[in-house]
Amino acid sequence: MSLTPSLKLLTLAGLLSLVTAISGCTDSAFESSFVYSQGTLSLMREARDGTKENLGVKRLLDDRFGNPQHLKAWAEMPIDFGGALTTVVEIKELPRGRKVIKLTVEEGQTLPAKAANLKFVTGGFAGAGLHVEEWNSETGEATVTASESLTISASDICAVDGGTVLTAGRMLYMRHCSHCHGTSGDGNGPTARYMTPKPRDYRNGVFKFKSTNDMSKVSRNDLSRIVKYGIPGTYMPSFLLLKDEDHHAIIEYVRFLALRGEYERKLVAELSSDFSENAYKSRINASEKKEDIQKELVEFLAVDLKESAKTLGADLAEIWAAADTEEAAIVPSVARIPDTPESRRRGRELFLSKTLNCADCHGIDGAGNGPQTIAFEKNPLKADELYNEPGLHDDWDNLNQPRNLQLGMYRGGRRPIDLFSRIYGGIKGSRMPSFKTTPHEDIWHIVNYVLSIPFETDPGATGIAPSVAPESLVPPAAVTVPAAN
């Protein structure tokens, strides 16, 4: 009847959807990879890719962090990869090839309530996984079916459901974060180009808004606040409605990306001065022999870099882990000074004072229009060159003007402690320095003044004129306007 052609169409559509469903199941549809930094790519080929016997930067990185499809858990890193690391205590044989493996977990950790797989880290089965058929979280007994060739023995280390947090984090990150922050956390996702300010490039391991000392890394709690509450004044929205475990997974994955990026930077830093393409060229120009340089590089890769790969990892692990300790947290020695007109006045005096010189960037009325904003800055990456546009820049080389404090928009949070932390610890990656030598009382006065700025009827209405002579606030003299590009 007339239905036949439409039936055909339906079948065709059914087939098509089946095919897409099947291909959608494999990971290939979401194939993605981590990119290497500009620094890595600027190295000599052997330093990048390694030689026959020695690993280059790329392999060192991939061996420790993997790629998005096959993430690797470098157990030394202070990241909650998920699951638990356990040790095999004994193996009981059951009929028909089934085995019960009894596991113990390190003190302080707990076994997960549910478990789906075991992944062996050491022993004859290292690198392979087993499906868990039955799981008893109290006794730590996993029932598995395994072939004869299974060579598990007591004291083998295996992960129970290892990497669940990291892979969950990756899925959430790809959905919510990667279109701005990029698959590798390089702040260069597809939507990044439409944004000012630019999304954060995690690979420096530097995060701006943190409650830890100026030399410390960002704490998990700080990242959590950013993810939950967003950053007003930027494109970073709030992800408050995600579940707590999702926040946790995303933060661990961001830490993973940050550590990967920072590890890469440190490796490159070991090599770049002598073995970058540019260094190579200038060494050739300085009439060094090609063979000598290559021999030196091979030696460096075999000995120095191999050693550095270990120590750099250990160093990174230590400083990142330290960020979550009590010692790293900024705790004012005195409670906030009551927010009185006197305190604000004192704050404004300090704001304008020559020693702190806040007004140099933030302007005498806090409008973010101090003389530095129209001065041409030296480009720290290119010796003796100025930036093409006036104003202050951040570590990522983007124009990053001081905050206009009149708007009442506080990117790192509006709590007094947030402002205190901004002043005390500075803002990493930006030109906002740390004022950790300033007495805490004085910082509180400034906080009180800054919080009052948006509500001043007139600029500086706290009643005092700038105590510094206006001349000291004119732009620095040595300013030359570079030719336009």
Add this chain to the structure above:
Amino acid sequence: MKKFWALFFFFWPTVAIIVCAIAPSRGWWFPGAPMSRTGIQIDGLFYLILIIVTITFVGTQYVLGYALWRGATKDPREKAFFSHGSHKLEIIWTIVPSFILVFISLSQLDVLAEIRVISKFPEKSTKVAEVKARQFEWRIRYPKPGTELTTEENPGDLYFVNELHVPTGKPVIVNLRTQDVQHAFFSPQLRVKQDAVPGLVIPIWFDVLEVGTYDLVCAELCGWGHYKMKARIVAQSQSSVDKYLTQLTADQNADGTKSEAAKSGE
């Protein structure tokens, strides 16, 4: 085959009757029962219109089906009858629908005025917060407890994001504005929808009937992140809201010293 088409056109209005009859009880039309008083009225209007269009649809379809059936069962040798139209019929099918349309537009005026016209807002409503939409989140500002909400920000105002707490059982006003492009404040369960227009402060009022958590989503395509612009409205008793605001005040005044941490940890 001829009869098939006649039956085909009888079949669909029958399905329509069945669907319309069982839909309300199965909750097919709406995301749950209306959770505000205006929501109940809006649902009432919806069902009124649904009844009218169902009757119209079913009526016209049955007439169509009947005409087809008559044609299908007629002796094929019988000569076709050609009519050049009927003035009477045309007048009827012009006037009847226009009466229906005028009836619909008049019957919804009261509800529309109650929702949209500021002078018709309930007298005893409280301004609870300002909701500022931006790409892609909802920034909430509560007035300092004990003070009135104003368009301008005031010292001591409380700020939060993507979570709006409102008391139940009384009309509340939310000042809606946007920081960038057009957005729309849409709470499906509360049946509240209002565009946020750059440069305007638009008050919207609603009264939440039951304690609970309701969705707040953006209903105006506002950019690539439109889909993720989601918040929640937490409706709770006035005392719980007050408690929440007290906690928010404490959080917002945190100065990071131990005593403060101990206080907020209570």
